[in-house]
Amino acid sequence: xxxxxxxxxxxxxxxxxxxxxxxxxxxxxxxxxxxxxxxxxxxxxxxxxxxxxxxxxxxxxxxxxxxxxxxxxxxxxxxxxxxxxxxxxxxxxxxxxxxxxxxxxxxxx
Numbered sequence: 001x002x003x004x005x006x007x008x009x010x011x012x013x014x015x016x017x018x019x020x021x022x023x024x025x026x027x028x029x030x031x032x033x034x035x036x037x038x039x040x041x042x043x044x045x046x047x048x049x050x051x052x053x054x055x056x057x058x059x060x061x062x063x064x065x066x067x068x069x070x071x072x073x074x075x076x077x078x079x080x081x082x083x084x085x086x087x088x089x090x091x092x093x094x095x096x097x098x099x100x101x102x103x104x105x106x107x108x109x
Contacts, residue, residue, distance in 0.1 A: 004046035004084035005034040011093045017100065019044065025075065031068050041077045042099055044092075045069075048084055 005021070012019055012035070023036035025043065035044040072079055080099060082092035 004048055004082070004087045007084075008044070008046060008082070008087045008092055008096075009035060011087070011090070012096065015093070015097070017096070019096075025077065026071055029068075029071070031071070033072075037100060040100060042096070043072055043077045043079045044096060045079065045081050046084060046087060046092075047081055 009019070009021060019035040019037050020033075021035060022032045023038070023043075024030065024032050025036065033043045034046050036042065069079055069081075078099065080092070080095055082095070086092045
């Protein structure tokens with residue numbers, strides 16, 4: 001697999017879940033989501049380079065991610081952020097499966 005998003009997409013498809021890849025969610029910005037479930041407005045971002053000083057943990061990249069994720073929330077999306085290690089060990093798949101369960105949509109009652 002080329003990266004964490006590819007591996008997660010493979011895992012999701014193996015259990016019958018198909019999410020949109022590289023979905024452009026914002027009307028005027030070029031931001032894309034690694035994976036997205038449009039009906040549920042669930043966004044999944046695989047954060048790479050967590051332990052190697054990657055873009056997502058350095059000042060400018062982190063600040064830009066904060067802006068992107070704030071706009072995502074303003075537009076009514078739920079976001080699950082995962083690391084590549086969480087994809088590899090199956091934790092990310094479990095979170096997504098739970099988030100997509102029908103009784104979870106709309107919050108706890």
